[in-house]
Amino acid sequence: MVTNLSILVLAGFVGYAVISKVPNTLHTPLMSGTNAIHGIVVLGGIIILVQGAAPGFLNKLLLVIAVVFGTINVVGGFLVTDRMLEMFKGGRGRGQADVEAGPSEDGPKA
Amino acid sequence: MIVASFVTDSNFRAVLYIVSFGLFIYGLSGLTGPKTAVRGNRIASVGMAVAIVATLLVPHLSNVVLIIVGVAIGTAVGVPAARQVKMTQMPQMVALFNGVGGGAVALIAWVEFRDSxxxxxxxxxxxxxxxxxxxxGSVSFWGSNVAFAKLQELITGKPISPFGPAQALVNGLLLAVAVACGAAIVAGSHHEILIIGLLVAAALVGNLLVLPIGGADMPVVISTLNAxxxxxxxxxxxxxxxxxLIVAGMIVGASGTLLTQQMAVAMNRTIPSVLLGGFGGEVTAA
Known part of the structure; x- marks a missing residue:
């Protein structure tokens, strides 16, 4: 448990450090991307099912719904993020393909 | 046989989990830059695939059919929804996907309660x-659904305050009920009514928290619920x-909080003013 708590705290700092500064245009795609990542809760449902724990119809029904929900979160989340970013990339390609590095504030709104 | 026992070894699974959250962190750092964002998102999705495969690598698989059915239904719903949504409707789609994630968390906790x-x-x-x-999880599920309904204009985007100025007090009381149910469970009470009461009270908090918030502030709300x-x-x-789960969840929790702050600043708002006030009456595409 102490190990898990340490991982929890360290992961929190990693999350903070990774997202130190984000250009405004990327706020929505980033929100969508992190949204897809927490779809990892689908693992929770799969773990309990795979271990054969929680017998009984209602338990299994709830777990299958949880897996459905988690899968929608993962699949939908990553696809939607990809679509947002594709639009972003297309806009850059037309107008500002030669902007080299650094956050650009003038890209099309995603 | 040697291969089979190797891939189902719990250490091998642990290594795959490390690979998976490494990919999440690397992908997420890519998502913060315009040039690397597309690749970052795809790297993170590979991480997700690794994590799911790793979870299935246990010596004795049970309920395989149920898992396949669950994943198949989820894919059948999620893929068309994500493909067909209009660009202007992206924020509410994110809200919906966030909501089902929260719903999954709440359901898993409920099953854990019942099973133990x-x-x-x-x-x-x-x-x-x-x-x-x-x-x-329950707050997030219901709050996200309300956010979706508002942006989709299923209900009015204007602030709705059923309890007027006492709104914050009512929310606080309901949250206290949920926490009290939780405390009773932790203290050793095993009645199922407690976990149901907890979920229902939290559901009401989720609804009442988002209803008074106007459509224009929704992106900040969705980001908060995402965290x-x-x-x-x-x-x-x-x-x-x-x-x-710990690493991926916590990274989202921390980065989501920071992202919420940055979004609020970019919109000239503070998070408390968004969550407590009834500003932002007009629905705008974010």
């Missing part, structure tokens, strides 16, 4: 983290002793 006889035969910390996950779901996923990870 009300957390009778598990360490206290498992009960604490599960109750936390159940409350936050909430991340935290609840991390709590589920502690309860289930699963590293991938």
């Amino acid at each position: 006889g009300g957390f009778a035969d598990v360490p206290t910390y498992v009960a604490i983290f599960s109750c936390f996950a159940a409350i936050v 909430f779901t991340g935290l609840s996923a991390a709590a589920t990870g502690v309860a289930l002793n699963n590293t991938a």
Whole structure:
């Protein structure tokens, strides 16, 4: 448990450090991307099912719904993020393909 | 046979989880730059695939059909929804996807409660983290659904305040009810009515928290709920002793909180003013 708590705290700092500064245009795609990542809760449902724990119809029904929900979160989340970013990339390609590095504030709104 | 016992070894699974959250962190750092964002998102999705495959690598698989059915239905719903949504409707789609994630967390906590006889035969910390996950997951599910309904204009985008100035007080009382149910469970009470009461009270909090918020402020709200779901996923990870869940959930919880702050600043708002005030009456595409 102490190990898990340490991982929890360290992961929190990693999350903070990774997202130190984000250009405004990327706020929505980033929100969508992190949204897809927490779809990892689908693992929770799969773990309990795979271990054969929680017998009984209602338990299994709830777990299958949880897996459905988690899968929608993962699949939908990553696809939607990809679509947002594709639009972003297309806009850059037309107008500002030669902007080299650094956050650009003038890209099309995603 | 040697290969089979190797891939189902718990250490091998642990290594795959490390690979998976490494990919999440690398992908997420890519998502913060315009040039690397597309690749970053795809790297993170590979990480997700690794984590799911790793979870299935156990010596004796049970309920395979149920898992396949669940994943198939989820894919059948999620893919067309994500493909067909219009660009202007993206924020509410994110809200919906965030909501189902929170719903999954709440359901898992409920099943854990039922399966362990009300957390009778598990360490206290498992009960604490599960109750936390159940409350936050339920708030996130219902709050996200309201956010979706508002942006989709299923209900008015204008602020709705059923309790007027007493709104914050009512929310606080309902949250106190949810926490009290959780405390009773942790203290050793095993009645199922407690976990149901907890989920229902948290559901009301989720609804009442988002109803008074106007459509224009919704992106900040969705981002807040996104961070909430991340935290609840991390709590589920502690309860289930699963590293991938802890790391991925907590990264989303932390980065989501920071992102919410940045979004609020970019919109000239503060997070408390968004969550407590009835500003932003007009629905705008964010």
